[in-house]
Amino acid sequence: AGERGNTAGGVGEEEAGSQGRSMMSLLVVHFWAPWAPQCAQMNDVMAELAKEQPQVSFVKLEAEAVPEVSEKYEISSVPTFLFFKNSQKIDRLDGAHAPELTKKVQRHASSGSFPPSGNEHPKEDLSLRLKKLTHAAPCMLFMKGTPQEPRCGFSKQMVEILNKHNIQFSSFDIFSDEEVRQGLKTYSNWPTYPQLYVSGELIGGLDIIKELEASDELDTICPKAPKLEERLKVLTNKASVMLFMKGNKQVKNSKMVLFVISFDTFDILEDEEVRQGLKTYSNWPTYPQLYVKGELVGGLDIVKELRDNGELLPVLKGEN
Incomplete structure (x- = not known):
């Protein structure tokens, strides 16, 4: 993983497409900062992945050195990873999560050299993936950002309510995956975020959670965090x-x-x-x-x- 791209020219979607070795090559861009130790750790992970995935291009961008690029791609914390293929941003990962980065690189690198054919298989695959995600923990919150750094007021309020009631939950940042962000709206017939699921079933958004809290039903529905x-x-x-x-x-x-x-x-x-x-x-x-x-x-x-x-x-x- 070299230092290329570490200039004010930045990575635009057009440049992301041209940097790949072919039309469908995968480009992974790491927005990092030299003062953050977790970024150094993830640089080591990227170096290992570069050896394992020679067909993938890895780029490091110092986020504070390219403010226009960071603003364009809504980089609010480091490390953040953006994934580009065929001149399009296809995925995102916020935070120092080595296993998740490895998983995303492997998944996108092996997803084939041709765009979806338009048959029903991609929809079936997405439906199965959404089912797995909504069942990933007894209580799953799909939100904008993370519990530590919510990226909208509604998500922040939802996290505050769950924490106040000592509810144990896992979360998924819908900004990190556009496919999930759009697909979940149809999957659950619920158009907005955040969305809270218990045992894979949609409970609702912020207004529903507020109603459940007011009626003292929230504590009986959601699992409590252990001491x-x-x-x-x-x-x-x-x-x-x-x-x-x-x-x-x-x-x-x-x-x-x-x-x-x-x-x-x-x-x-x-x-x-x-x-x-x-x-x-x-x-x-x-x-x-x-x-x-x-x-x-x-x-x-x-x-x-x-x-x-x-x-x-x-x-x-x-x-x-």
């Missing part, structure tokens, strides 16, 4: 071996990397509540932290000591 201690217990037991670290194993920015056994990771930079709460929960003030079967093993020094003593593998297998 922090319960959540940490679930997270530490999510896999037999769990590593809580800064970043994730895709970006390999932690010195504690376990090659000998399967393990899962949690990026504590993406959840401040977990980052601070886990220190108290385990009485361990620093990261990374390694857990086996929900029990804290320790940090990097402890793991090094176990490795040097030949005890690490038995511990990871739960034999000690």
Whole structure:
């Protein structure tokens, strides 16, 4: 992933199309900032993806250096990724989400060299995708922006109501996917956003949620968020071996990397509540932290000591 495109000329839709190696080549543009550590992490991810996907073009743009381009594409935070194909913006990803970036690059890169033929298969595929998205969590909010950075007043009010009632929900930024944004309106016969779903069923928009709140029905419909201690217990037991670290194993920015056994990771930079709460929960003030079967093993020094003593593998297998 080179630095090309890092000029005031920016990336327009015409330029995006011409940068590809063919009419339908995929171009991924990373709007970044040198002061943001999460951008540096995602640059590493892009470099790996560039090796895996040589047919895809990757470009970095320093967002603050090209204000006109950033304004044109509504870049309000970094990192943000835009996807272009056939001179058109086809997708967007806000935030440092390495697995989601990888998934989007793979999906768009393998989507074929020809536009849809106009038959019914694309509609069927979209319908199936929307069904999966609305069922992705017990409570799903389709909104403009993210809960941390809502990009419209109605979405902001919806997030505030859900948080006030301690409702556990996941969200989808409809600005990140134009196909979903338009398709969901037809799928649910509901023309505006935000939209709230419970168990895959549409509850409604902001006005409906306000009515449910006023009638005290909201708490009975939506699932409550677990207390922090319960959540940490679930997270530490999510896999037999769990590593809580800064970043994730895709970006390999932690010195504690376990090659000998399967393990899962949690990026504590993406959840401040977990980052601070886990220190108290385990009485361990620093990261990374390694857990086996929900029990804290320790940090990097402890793991090094176990490795040097030949005890690490038995511990990871739960034999000690």
